Amino acid sequence: xxxxxxxxxxxxxxxxxxxxxxxxxxxxxxxxxxxxxxxxxxxxxxxxxxxxxxxxxxxxxxxxxxxxxxxxxxxxxxxxxxxxxxxxxxxxxxxxxxxxxxxxxxxxxxxxxxxxxxxxxxxxxxxxxxxxxxxxxxxxxxxxxxxxxxxxxxxxxxxxxxxxxxxxxxxxxxxxxxxxxxxxxxxxxxxxxxxxxxxxxxxxxxxxxxxxxxxxxxxxxxxxxxxxxxxxxxxxxxxxxxxxxxxxxxxxxxxxxxxxxxxxxxxxxxxxxxxxxxxxxxxxxxxxxxxxxxxxxxxxxxxxxxxxxxxxxxxxxxxxxx
Amino acid sequence: xxxxxxxxxxxxxxxxxxxxxxxxxxxxxxxxxxxxxxxxxxxxxxxxxxxxxxxxxxxxxxxxxxxxxxxxxxxxxxxxxxxxxxxxxxxxxxxxxxxxxxxxxxxxxxxxxxxxxxxxxxxxxxxxxxxxxxxxxxxxxxxxxxxxxxxxxxxxxxxxxxxxxxxxxxxxxxxxxxxxxxxxxxxxxxxxxxxxxxxxxxxxxxxxxxxxxxxxxxxxxxxxxxxxxxxxxxxxxxxxxxxxxxxxxxxxxxxxxxxxxxxxxxxxxxxxxxxxxxxxxxxxxxxxxxxxxxxxxxxxxxxxxxxxxxxxxxxxxxxxxxxxxxxxxxxxxxxxxxxxxxxxxxxxxxxxxxxxxxxxxxxxxxxxx
Numbered sequence: 001x002x003x004x005x006x007x008x009x010x011x012x013x014x015x016x017x018x019x020x021x022x023x024x025x026x027x028x029x030x031x032x033x034x035x036x037x038x039x040x041x042x043x044x045x046x047x048x049x050x051x052x053x054x055x056x057x058x059x060x061x062x063x064x065x066x067x068x069x070x071x072x073x074x075x076x077x078x079x080x081x082x083x084x085x086x087x088x089x090x091x092x093x094x095x096x097x098x099x100x101x102x103x104x105x106x107x108x109x110x111x112x113x114x115x116x117x118x119x120x121x122x123x124x125x126x127x128x129x130x131x132x133x134x135x136x137x138x139x140x141x142x143x144x145x146x147x148x149x150x151x152x153x154x155x156x157x158x159x160x161x162x163x164x165x166x167x168x169x170x171x172x173x174x175x176x177x178x179x180x181x182x183x184x185x186x187x188x189x190x191x192x193x194x195x196x197x198x199x200x201x202x203x204x205x206x207x208x209x210x211x212x213x214x215x216x217x218x219x220x221x222x223x224x225x226x227x228x229x230x231x232x233x234x235x236x237x238x239x240x241x242x243x244x245x246x247x248x249x250x251x252x253x254x255x256x257x258x259x260x261x262x263x264x265x266x267x268x269x270x271x272x273x274x275x276x277x278x279x280x281x282x283x284x285x286x287x288x289x290x291x292x293x294x295x296x297x298x299x300x301x302x303x304x305x306x307x308x309x310x311x312x313x314x315x316x317x318x319x320x321x322x
Numbered sequence: 323x324x325x326x327x328x329x330x331x332x333x334x335x336x337x338x339x340x341x342x343x344x345x346x347x348x349x350x351x352x353x354x355x356x357x358x359x360x361x362x363x364x365x366x367x368x369x370x371x372x373x374x375x376x377x378x379x380x381x382x383x384x385x386x387x388x389x390x391x392x393x394x395x396x397x398x399x400x401x402x403x404x405x406x407x408x409x410x411x412x413x414x415x416x417x418x419x420x421x422x423x424x425x426x427x428x429x430x431x432x433x434x435x436x437x438x439x440x441x442x443x444x445x446x447x448x449x450x451x452x453x454x455x456x457x458x459x460x461x462x463x464x465x466x467x468x469x470x471x472x473x474x475x476x477x478x479x480x481x482x483x484x485x486x487x488x489x490x491x492x493x494x495x496x497x498x499x500x501x502x503x504x505x506x507x508x509x510x511x512x513x514x515x516x517x518x519x520x521x522x523x524x525x526x527x528x529x530x531x532x533x534x535x536x537x538x539x540x541x542x543x544x545x546x547x548x549x550x551x552x553x554x555x556x557x558x559x560x561x562x563x564x565x566x567x568x569x570x571x572x573x574x575x576x577x578x579x580x581x582x583x584x585x586x587x588x589x590x591x592x593x594x595x596x597x598x599x600x601x602x603x604x605x606x607x608x609x610x611x612x613x614x615x616x617x618x619x620x621x622x623x624x625x626x627x628x629x630x631x632x633x634x635x636x637x638x639x640x641x642x643x644x645x646x647x648x649x650x651x652x653x654x655x656x657x658x659x660x661x662x663x664x665x666x667x668x669x670x671x672x673x674x675x676x677x678x679x680x681x682x683x684x685x686x687x688x689x690x691x
């Protein structure tokens with residue numbers, strides 16, 4: 001099984017175990033599982049960006065509070081998760097729309113810095129409120145997918161083993177369903193047409209009678225819902241839940257969005273996958289790169305891509321009239 | 323109420339300027355002579371922060387490049403001074419030019435990719451720099467230099483000299499020294515921004531193509547702005563070592579980056595004096611919000627500490643709503659109701675009517691076909 005023993009050479013700085021097929025496949029699976037969560041975060045970043053041109057730094061925290069709500073309803077009150085999770089998603093969509101209307105929209109006219117500051121402020125507020133209400137200690141989250149040690153398909157046996165957890169497959173299916181539903185909503189409904197019209201040209205959209213403000217609220221609502229879903233999935237994946245759950249995930253999500261292009265939905269999915277893969281493969285491949293540098297590595301890749309394509313892989317370059 | 327008109331550069335204007343700067347110097351001296359030592363450390367931190375905020379202001383406020391990760395340069399400067407002072411025996415003042423030059427060099431190199439990336443992408447990439455900084459500082463390969471996760475200690479000996487006409491504590495002397503350094507750096511930046519240099523930088527921000535047509539080479543000026551602002555941030559980090567003798571990996575991390583952004587916006591982006599106000603806000607806003615959080619009803623002691631972050635966030639949002647241009651812009655608007663300073667008209671040009679100088683720019687967006 002171990003290819004390296006058959007190789008006549010050893011590469012300095014490269015992890016020997018990397019030449020084992022099962023090990024590599026396991027890393028790829030882990031990377032793609034995390035990548036799917038990052039892709040969901042990137043999706044919510046993209047949905048907000050397309051109509052408003054803003055980044056919501058509080059996106060991850062909004063997801064965390066939704067996830068903590070699910071925990072309170074399901075674990076502490078015993079409501080089944082198939083009620084609590086949709087309820088939390090619906091609630092966070094309402095909250096997202098309300099936040100857009102009350103805090104973001106009034107500031108929007110005053111330039112980009114104002115919105116950045118408002119979302120940073122929201123980030124701090126929600127994070128602190130989470131810590132006060134739910135405490136700082138991690139809890140065991142709700143698990144919508146089977147997550148016992150044995151719940152997995154063993155594909156290649158023998159040490160090291162290559163297996164895929166049911167929950168990992170669940171995350172992938174969820175991502176596919178979300179992207180599918182988004183596609184249906186945006187391409188096949190009147191509402192989605194309005195959203196796309198506002199994204200393409202707000203003034204013209206207003207002129208033909210599309211309620212622009214409501215479309216902006218729709219963007220925030222969709223993003224908040226997807227963010228909460230991402231938080232629930234991520235807490236299931238890590239098996240522990242606290243108020244800092246999404247602190248790193250939002251950054252990976254932003255990075256994925258930048259990589260794919262802030263205005264591209266397929267870009268968000270591809271960006272998430274790439275960021276997840278880089279995060280899991282690069283530190284494992286080079287023995288001199290510690291896992292704490294995985295974020296740095298992911299960012300280096302993004303900077304490299306942006307230097308070649310400043311608008312991201314799938315993003316449209318902005319054409320400016322002189 | 324009648325507004326008073328003062329001509330720029332007239333004797334009256336000069337007198338007001340001298341009074342203002344004299345007043346600031348008097349306040350600094352009064353603080354040094356009267357405040358207790360623990361307060362002095364905070365005032366010293368204000369001086370160091372304001373230099374970093376000035377650096378942020380040069381690149382974001384004046385240059386219009388969304389470089390949000392200047393905390394990395396700040397942390398870099400702190401580490402450089404700590405390592406040079408503690409391990410290589412370089413004097414504190416000796417570390418400053420090294421820190422400035424090294425910061426400028428790194429800023430120049432990072433300014434090169436920034437030429438291709440702009441807007442939110444640049445914001446994200448530079449924020450990534452702030453995120454990467456703690457991880458790099460903690461790296462095992464560097465821990466001999468940086469002290470790993472525990473950070474680096476450097477107690478810098480800084481005693482008041484004997485030639486001083488008054489006696490101050492050494493903490494007060496630290497404050498006076500930092501204020502003097504900050505004053506020089508502020509003067510440099512203020513003069514540069516009011517001259518040809520500043521006009522070029524602002525022109526690039528407002529209309530890059532127009533500026534390029536007028537002979538401002540975008541690549542040269544943008545990278546130079548990046549380098550200078552990085553040098554300021556790095557110097558600020560070095561100066562901070564005098565006020566706070568420890569630097570940790572998180573000194574250059576995400577939270578410091580957020581602190582710098584908020585400080586800059588509270589003070590006022592694109593203003594020189596806003597950096598000082600931002601420095602004051604950065605030092606005392608967390609403390610005040612802790613105080614306010616403790617005063618909230620139905621809040622226990624431990625929750626109050628956690629809630630102080632929430633109050634901090636709420637204050638931020640409030641500032642954006644009430645004073646969108648920062649404190650300085652707010653004060654200027656207020657001042658413009660009483661006093662208007664008009665620029666001197668050159669003798670050769672025909673006299674112009676004094677238009678209201680703060681009238682908003684006309685909306686040109688709708689004129690396009």
